[in-house]
Structure formats: structure tokens, C-alpha cells
Amino acid sequence: xxxxxxxxxxxxxxxxxxxxxxxxxxxxxxxxxxxxxxxxxxxxxxxxxxxxxxxxxxxxxxxxxxxxxxxxxxxxxxxxxxxxxxxxxxxxxxxxxxxxxxxxxxxxxxxxxxxxxxxxxxxxxxxxxxxxxxxxxxxxxxxxxxxxxxxxxxxxxxxxxxxxxxxxxxxxxxxxxxxxxxxxxxxxxxxxxxxxxx
Numbered sequence: 001x002x003x004x005x006x007x008x009x010x011x012x013x014x015x016x017x018x019x020x021x022x023x024x025x026x027x028x029x030x031x032x033x034x035x036x037x038x039x040x041x042x043x044x045x046x047x048x049x050x051x052x053x054x055x056x057x058x059x060x061x062x063x064x065x066x067x068x069x070x071x072x073x074x075x076x077x078x079x080x081x082x083x084x085x086x087x088x089x090x091x092x093x094x095x096x097x098x099x100x101x102x103x104x105x106x107x108x109x110x111x112x113x114x115x116x117x118x119x120x121x122x123x124x125x126x127x128x129x130x131x132x133x134x135x136x137x138x139x140x141x142x143x144x145x146x147x148x149x150x151x152x153x154x155x156x157x158x159x160x161x162x163x164x165x166x167x168x169x170x171x172x173x174x175x176x177x178x179x180x181x182x183x184x185x186x187x188x189x190x191x192x193x194x195x196x197x198x
Contacts, residue, residue, distance in 0.1 A: 038196045042071040046188025048081060054089040055179035061085055067109060067188070074116040081107045081127070088133060091145050092177045098140035103133030107147050119158065125151045125171065149175045149182065163192035
């Protein structure tokens with residue numbers, strides 16, 4: 001008791017953090033200055049239609065499908081496209097291809113823009129993927145056709161007040177496996193980059 005009164009008179013607080021009679025746990029303090037920063041690159045959405053003329057077919061082949069991707073930097077964009085086609089050509093890597101009325105599948109697109117900040121820019125594009133179709137004859141095996149193509153085109157775009165871009169892109173290219181030149185047109189929108197803090 002005498003020790004307690006002596007400590008109270010000398011410190012003014014019998015239950016301070018330094019008190020020998022109360023070992024209070026330390027309460028962690030929150031750092032209110034920390035924040036999370038999330039960067040979203042420019043994202044594009046598009047629809048692409050194309051007409052190819054395979055050397056091993058008697059008719060042309062039309063494809064169409066939606067696309068979505070991102071710009072990894074101001075010149076390079078990468079995304080995925082879903083394509084649909086009627087009466088696909090024969091598989092150049094197979095000896096025999098069953099007759100298929102329609103096919104669809106995913107394609108990965110890579111695009112390089114030469115003048116990315118301009119309303120008019122030339123670009124190159126390379127795509128790889130496959131399409132799949134069920135044979136008209138139920139006794140035949142499924143048909144999987146590889147897709148490899150390269151093209152050169154021009155992007156005509158108009159900047160919006162919010163920093164995005166609407167664009168239209170005609171393109172000429174070649175499909176090596178099917179020995180098929182093609183021409184296509186794309187229409188879409190590029191959303192501007194975004195930074196969020198929370």
C-alpha cells in the first residue's frame with residue numbers, strides 16, 4: 001500500500017502504461033494515410049466482319065463476330081474475338097474434312113498501331129485460334145479448323161469529349177493455311193484509361 005501511494009504521488013497516474021501494477025497490452029494504431037490505387041488500361045469493344053476466298057473452295061467464306069481487348073501500351077493491343085462462319089472450308093492439315101454447315105470459335109488478336117494518337121493510323125494485325133463445327137453426317141467426327149491470319153489496315157477514329165474513341169477499320173490480309181486472301185471491316189469503341197483510388 002505504501003508503494004502504491006508513493007507511485008501515485010510521483011506519477012499522478014496509478015494505472016499508466018508505466019505502472020508496475022497494470023501491464024496493459026499495446027493497442028495498434030491504424031495508418032489512415034494508406035490507399036489502394038487501381039489502374040485500368042484502355043479497353044476496346046468491336047465487331048469485325050470479313051470475307052475470305054480460299055483456294056481450295058468454290059465459294060467465298062464470310063465470318064463475323066464480337067471482339068474485346070486492352071491496350072498494353074499506346075501502340076500494342078491484344079484481345080479475343082469470337083468468330084462465326086457458314087460453310088467453312090476444308091482443313092488444310094487433314095486429308096479428309098467432313099461437310100460442315102457452320103462453325104465458330106475463339107481467336108486471339110494482336111494489333112500494332114503506327115500512329116496511336118492520331119485520328120488516322122495504319123496498323124498490322126496477327127491472329128491465331130480455331131473454329132469448331134459438327135458434321136452434317138452424325139456418323140462423322142467433329143471438325144476443328146486452325147485459324148492463322150495476318151493483315152494490314154487503317155484505323156479511322158473520332159475522339160469523344162470523355163477521352164474515348166469510336167473507330168472504323170478496313171483491313172486486307174491473308175490466311176496462309178487456307179491460301180485465302182481476305183478483306184474485313186471493324187467498328188468499335190475504345191474506352192479511356194482509368195485510375196481509381198480507394
